[in-house]
Amino acid sequence: MTTIRLGGALGKQFGKIHHRVIRDTREAIRALNATLPGFEKYLNSSKSRGLTYALYVGERNIGEQDLSFPNIGREIRIVPVVIGSKKAGLVQTILGAVLVIASIWMPGLSIAASNLMFSAGAAMTLGGVAQMLSPQPAGLSSKQDAANQASYAFGGVTNTAAQGYPVPLLYGKRRIGGAIISAGIYVEDQQ
Missing domain, CATH: 3.10.20.30 (Beta-grasp domain)
Known part of the structure; x- marks a missing residue:
């Protein structure tokens, strides 16, 4: 049974x-x-x-x-x-609401501390609600990245680094794919 x-x-x-x-x-x-x-x-x-x-x-x-x-x-x-409910942002929303309530009802806090606590709680609550309402994109791994092609501007080897991974520190001639940390493009007028 x-x-x-x-x-x-x-x-x-x-x-x-x-x-x-x-x-x-x-x-x-x-x-x-x-x-x-x-x-x-x-x-x-x-x-x-x-x-x-x-x-x-x-x-x-x-x-x-x-x-x-x-x-x-x-x-x-x-x-x-x-449908559409998820756990992302729930703890943040609850913690933010607790901070807002605590900032209002806790005796002995200075006005500055109370205002700071209220602001942080309100921001956490709004951020948590936004997380619950918005879809969370999945991160790209290095093999899924569409731009993971051989870059001859940066050494020719396929770049295998992805967001969140450590950056290797090397000395000497580079024979591996590079992690592009920062790059920029600018335009010059031709006269």
Whole structure:
């Protein structure tokens, strides 16, 4: 017998705890579809409401490829997640809000310290909210960089350095790809 817990609005509408005899997580979802009227329709229409679902087997969050793995009595949780939500910026937002509140309610702080604390907290809160709302681009590794071609202006060897890596310090003749730290272009008028 496996316990299936439904979270959030899903649990309110269809009940929070269900018990089924199943072999894997995919079968648990099929069993709920067959025994709970409207469950399948609710799941299928949830994307239009801005929801998706996270599946947990025990303490582990599983993906679609893990649905057919055998489940031997471990608890399954189906939790609604707002589409687009992520963890980036959450701690920063909370910490910023705490600083703002502390700057207002802490007795004994000087006006300058209180103003500094309030400003830092407000900036952290706004930065955290901006992180949560904006997409985070993945960094380029040196092999994915489109400009990772042989540069004959800088020695001819392919540049293999990427952002965030240490810069090598060499003496003598260079026979390796270079890390271009700074470069500039300027235009001169021809008269």
